[in-house]
Amino acid sequence: GESVGLHLPTLSVQEGDNSIINCAYSNSASDYFIWYKQESGKGPQFIIDIRSNMDKRQGQRVTVLLNKTVKHLSLQIAATQPGDSAVYFCAWRASGAGSYQLTFGKGTKLSVIP
Amino acid sequence: NAGVTQTPKFQVLKTGQSMTLQCAQDMNHNSMYWYRQDPGMGLRLIYYSASEGTTDKGEVPNGYNVSRLNKREFSLRLESAAPSQTSVYFCASTWTGPYEQYFGPGTRLTVT
Numbered sequence: 001g002e003s004v005g006l007h008l009p010t011l012s013v014q015e016g017d018n019s020i021i022n023c024a025y026s027n028s029a030s031d032y033f034i035w036y037k038q039e040s041g042k043g044p045q046f047i048i049d050i051r052s053n054m055d056k057r058q059g060q061r062v063t064v065l066l067n068k069t070v071k072h073l074s075l076q077i078a079a080t081q082p083g084d085s086a087v088y089f090c091a092w093r094a095s096g097a098g099s100y101q102l103t104f105g106k107g108t109k110l111s112v113i114p
Numbered sequence: 115n116a117g118v119t120q121t122p123k124f125q126v127l128k129t130g131q132s133m134t135l136q137c138a139q140d141m142n143h144n145s146m147y148w149y150r151q152d153p154g155m156g157l158r159l160i161y162y163s164a165s166e167g168t169t170d171k172g173e174v175p176n177g178y179n180v181s182r183l184n185k186r187e188f189s190l191r192l193e194s195a196a197p198s199q200t201s202v203y204f205c206a207s208t209w210t211g212p213y214e215q216y217f218g219p220g221t222r223l224t225v226t
Contacts, residue, residue: 008154032212032213034213034214042219042220043118043204043206043217043218043219043220044157044204044215044217045217046214046215046216049213049214089156089157091156091157093212099212100145100147100162100164100170100211100212101159101162101172101173101212102159102212102215103156103173104156104157104158105156106154106155106156107155107156
């Protein structure tokens, strides 16, 4: 809950601006990547996912970009709203196809300034 | 549909006490997971059940046991709680594989 945001990188954006949240992953064998949003006191909520055979995927107001060369994932949120304030986690499949395990990044706290 | 439910929401234990965290899902999912979340950190997988009748260790299984009671329910047991197990525990479920996991609201556990 409230403790999730402690010691996390924080991104502050003005309402209406676009947000970009970055994530570096460690496993070059990973074939599946996912972004979660976690509001204070709640469980993580799925936002969008992408497989390694793609480099971009779009959802409603969100876009995920994957750069396998540098093992980097980003989440872009268009026209950021106060309701987007939360901690955002990236995760990746731990050890390639067939694995049931995800490895989670430490998270980024997004604060939207009204 | 309630989705994923967890009980209890909060618990305080003394060192050495035992307890079971309950998780149930009503989405007919095959796979279920238990994670812990510590301040400033991402989630770490404790155990998972790929399908009814199977369980496997995750990244941090020591000090925990699990039971996949049926397709709907997956419980996590702490046999002898330690202060290092103070954390927020989340249960999640998926149709199959690690994709698009649906999370419960969490159990906040404090061990003194």
